[in-house]
């Protein structure tokens with residue numbers, strides 16, 4: 090934990106570093122991105138080990154969603170950064186003749202990146218890629234609830250970068266963040282819960298610091314009557330129980346057309362057995378709850394409704410079986426809170442407008458998944474439900490495409506990132522109009538006598 094004086098010194102050092110202009114050139118940013126990739130490669134096995142210690146993530150799961158994901162994104166940014174940094178030429182109105190106009194994407198300055206525990210490595214470093222690409226300095230605050238990963242991040246960053254450029258501050262969020270945010274950052278990028286997101290926004294107000302908030306919510310998974318049940322079931326089970334349901338965009342609950350509910354339940358049960366065996370407690374591929382606090386919260390949801398499959402728990406080993414829950418009410422806590430664990434309630438609908446009304450009880454989910462063969466159903470849900478982003482006939486994987494913006498809407502967050510959107514988030518768009526001096530059109534200058542008619546002709 091940093092003392093107040095150390096925090097102040099770090100902030101000052103980053104200010105001086107940024108103001109030196111060293112982060113501006115393309116060559117610098119490119120080198121830093123390459124350095125980071127090299128650093129992650131060097132620490133790769135220790136990162137996977139740390140993720141196993143914190144969440145018992147299988148190395149395959151940890152590699153693909155936390156490490157390989159970053160390699161791909163670094164490569165994508167490197168392939169495009171030079172072009173993104175070019176000033177964008179746009180047209181200029183005739184009344185400004187003889188002028189040309191350009192949009193310059195310039196660094197913001199000092200940025201603060203705050204991360205949660207569920208993808209503790211990726212969610213700390215993925216925003217950092219945008220900050221580096223944008224030419225900024227950064228302070229990273231990983232989650233104290235995934236301590237092994239937080240330690241590795243601190244070590245990797247210290248080994249790779251000058252702290253005056255990029256540094257890690259560890260510790261309790263409720264202490265470390267207010268100490269940091271007494272200073273003015275040019276952008277705060279927060280990933281985490283809605284209540285803490287609100288606090289971050291409050292702390293940003295006195296400095297008018299812009300914030301990106303990547304929050305959570307209840308992401309519905311709608312299964313229409315016209316659907317490939319077997320494929321839908323397998324993809325839903327994979328997505329829901331990846332990281333034991335501790336994924337911000339995990340399907341929170343299923344809303345299935347009543348005509349195909351029984352068929353879907355049979356296929357969901359078969360998929361759980363296929364992916365994790367008859368006893369998932371013995372599966373190497375199934376993660377654990379992060380801590381006893383989260384275990385206790387999620388385990389209480391098992392008392393609601395009726396368990397169709399799973400339901401077993403082992404508090405000592407933070408294990409909750411992949412569970413399907415039936416007969417829950419919309420007013421039950423499991424249908425009020427973001428579950429963020431391996432429990433999947435199944436509710437039904439009889440027509441699409443009814444499903445849309447039901448989803449609207451939890452406004453603006455982070456994701457929405459639509460399993461259907463009907464393009465009409467697909468269109469209606471995309472247009473009529475407000476949500477961050479999602480998939481049709483799939484789940485989670487929209488976030489792996491760096492061409493797509495990733496972010497919430499309303500209560501699930503504000504702002505977006507990944508690929509070009511990260512670059513845009515971490516840069517300021519400076520609009521510049523340049524006028525030739527060989528001609529100075531006199532119409533705008535007083536005296537205005539007899540000029541109104543002309544200006545009306547030019548600006549109709």
Ligand code: NAD
Nearest residue numbers: 204205206231232262263266281282285303304305306337
């Ligand atoms: P959290 O809000 O408790 O913590 C996130 C970060 O905020 C941590 O670094 C923590 O140290 C810090 N923090 C905690 N209390 C603080 C305080 N009082 N003041 C300042 N900072 C504080 O979230 P979490 O439990 O780590 O993560 C789970 C939540 O994150 C879920 O709601 C999930 O949906 C959401 N999430 C969203 C995304 C996304 O991309 N939208 C991704 C992952 C997780």
